[in-house]
Amino acid sequence: MHNPRRPVVLPMRSGVSPSCVVLPTQGEGSMLDFLGTRLSKVSRVDWQRRMAAGEVVDERGVVVLPDRRFEPGLRLFYYRTLDNEPQPPGLEAVLYWDEHVLVADKPHFMPVIPTGRYLHHTLLVRLKRQLGLSELSPLHRIDRDTAGLVLFSVQQKTRGAYQALFRERSICKEYEAVAPWRPEQVFPCERASRIEESPQFFRMQEVSGPPNSLTTIERLETGAHWARYRLRPITGKRHQLRVHMAALGLALRNDPFYPSVNDVPDGDWSRPLQLLARSLAFTDPLSGEQRSFTSGLNLLPLDAP
Structure with a gap:
């Protein structure tokens, strides 16, 4: 090179x-x-x-x-180009923006970064185009199917300080989910397991061995068939929350991958995964200020058909 x-x-x-x-x-x-x-x-x-x-x-x-x-x-x-790119419904919202970080609220179905069939209708590209921020880069990612908060670095010069928050697990992330409820399951609880990629590259699975993932789970409210949960990932393995809930027999509502694959047809936006990145909180590594952000989005009501 x-x-x-x-x-x-x-x-x-x-x-x-x-x-x-x-x-x-x-x-x-x-x-x-x-x-x-x-x-x-x-x-x-x-x-x-x-x-x-x-x-x-x-x-x-x-x-x-x-x-x-x-x-x-x-x-x-x-320059990468795409023909016939799908356009997911919903619009992103910028909740906070300073010279170092930006916090955006992402709707369901919108990828964070360009991938596969998505380029211009990804959160990163849309924000860069709207705000003219050429160095904008996500500090973490959430699944395309997941809605909620994403934290971005605005400039490369200070990016490392904010990346360390995730590396050192100094950032508190809370998710909200809708899943079935089982009266015999005691909450709050923790799920610790070893998660690795499955033979189907797009899915993860629990395997035997020393745990490499940990989630705390709390039930917030219950309905006739569904319950609302608060999930706190201590680690950040891919699909961790979805895998852990499915392992407990509480697969998230409208999950197309867990416990089994049930992919929806292209262009069907009618069944959003009931998982929301609800809040982020951390001590700003540059200013020392306490930062806390909450998503303005909501999941389906528990009694929704």
Whole structure:
């Protein structure tokens, strides 16, 4: 690699920062050959069009032309595009914003960052486009199916101080969930287990071994069939809350993955997962002030059909 730091060679465009691909240490042919093979979802014709438009540059900011020879270890920057991107319902809300952090309230179904079929209709890209914050970056993530609070770093210079809050478990996160209730289950309780990726890459599972995840669970209210719970993840494993509740026989309402896969058709937004990132609280590592934020969103009533 020619330059160990990520250079700014293409500006943010409509909230989308340029993507990067690194050429391997061995190869031959032209830059067009490499891109057409490595990133084959984009046609050679489209790569030629992008290159002619100056939308593919190297780490020095030099426009990459189709017939340029392969250069081992070089980084190329380009803009990702998507056709027919789904547009989830609902709008995000900015609850707090200063020179270091931003707190946003995310609706159900909206991914936090670009992934798969989603690019422009992700929380990160929408906020960057609306606010012009090119260095905006999420400090943690919640599932696309989950609604609620997401904490962002506004500038790279102070990002490390806020990332340490999560690394050192110095931030208090509370979630709200709707799930069945079992009168024999005693609350409050804790669930500690070992969570690892399942053979289905998009799901997690509990396995034997030393616990690597811990959640405290409290029942807030009960209805005829459903109950409302407060969940506090002490650790931050992927899908931790969903896995722990399903393991207790209390799978979250409208969960498409747990305890079994029940994917909804594309474009069906009628059954939002009943999980909400309700609150965040922490001591600001720069100012020493106590910060506390609460989501303005709500889950379904317990008696909702």
